[in-house]
């Protein structure tokens with residue numbers, strides 16, 4: 407079996423057009439789902455497949471769907487989260503640009519499974535081409551009877567709307583995203599109630615990531631056991647790893663869950679640019695704890711990375727060579743979180759600003775020896791003290807950078823020169 411499921415046709419010209427998609431087996435899963443399964447059976451099938459969310463938290467998809475209240479007299483909504491703003495993450499974009507019908511087919515099946523008749527695809531504002539592609543795909547699918555009234559004679563009706571994102575990282579957080587769709591500023595909501603109980607316009611709502619939903623047609627076509635047999639025991643299926651930074655061949659690599667980080671960097675990524683030594687890797691998007699070069703013999707799945715004190719997150723793998731100054735790299739990250747904090751919770755709003763100030767002071771050569779502990783202390787007072795996890799996302803890198811590279815922070819605060827000059831592998 408080829409490793410590729412979602413990217414199987416990535417190099418195929420015109421896979422984004424419905425005729426080619428259908429030629430390559432597209433929309434067979436939809437026909438099968440509507441004909442052979444009751445909605446509840448599909449929820450069970452997805453549960454059995456072991457599919458877990460690819461948006462960051464790895465929550466089991468079928469289980470999430472099963473939280474929807476039964477027999478409630480309210481509409482159920484499905485939101486596809488295509489906001490993709492986590493630094494180092496660029497897989498959903500490629501899935502939408504090159505294979506929009508795969509996402510659409512998964513969306514229609516998911517909507518049928520959860521008895522939803524109105525879907526919102528929330529696309530990052532800057533992704534203009536993705537929005538065009540998805541919009542065209544919806545029109546094509548409608549003209550083939552896959553979207554709209556009485557889909558393929560099944561009696562199931564579905565409308566799909568595109569919502570262009572509000573242009574902020576926080577818009578990808580599910581509760582802020584719903585605020586944004588409802589026409590307000592994207593400020594996160596307190597949970598509970600969870601969206602499955604009270605989401606969009608206080609109605610039951612399921613929110614799933616683009617990659618999560620793109621897997622659905624393949625599970626219907628090939629079965630839950632097939633999917634569960636790929637990858638690791640608890641992290642199943644393939645994963646699209648977004649490899650960036652100081653590697654020779656950056657890009658998206660779809661591989662079975664559990665590929666080793668070393669293999670990803672050195673075999674798929676071709677090793678470190680200019681044959682530098684490796685210094686550090688952020689394995690799951692900018693908000694997860696960093697790993698040192700001697701920690702890369704780890705499998706890239708939810709459990710193995712958690713055992714190493716980090717996270718798979720969105721699988722945005724950011725590689726840094728030994729010319730990188732970790733203080734400067736951290737300041738770039740913290741500046742991002744300071745800018746993107748929605749401002750609702752004081753620990754995040756004030757804390758990200760304070761951390762950025764301390765780091766800027768360090769880089770200007772004005773750091774005081776006590777600043778390292780102060781920085782750590784500010785981060786540890788943000789973590790767990792905000793409504794949404796953006797605060798944690800800002801604090802976790804800070805604490806892990808200090809824990810793993812404390813000598814660099816102490817050195818710069820003691821009047822030393824930065825170790826390395828290159829501040830960060832991306833702008």
Ligand SMILES: Cc1cc2nc3c(=O)[nH]c(=O)nc-3n(C[C@H](O)[C@H](O)[C@H](O)COP(=O)(O)O)c2cc1C
Pocket residue numbers: 458459460461462463464465467487488489490491492575576577578579580581613614615616618619794795796799
């Ligand atoms: C600050 C922040 C930003 C997020 N951005 C995204 C995003 O761009 N795309 C995404 O799918 N999930 C994002 N998430 C996670 C979502 O809140 C949600 O858990 C996810 O869309 C659920 O989908 P899944 O179960 O398929 O993973 C973000 C979370 C936080 C805290």
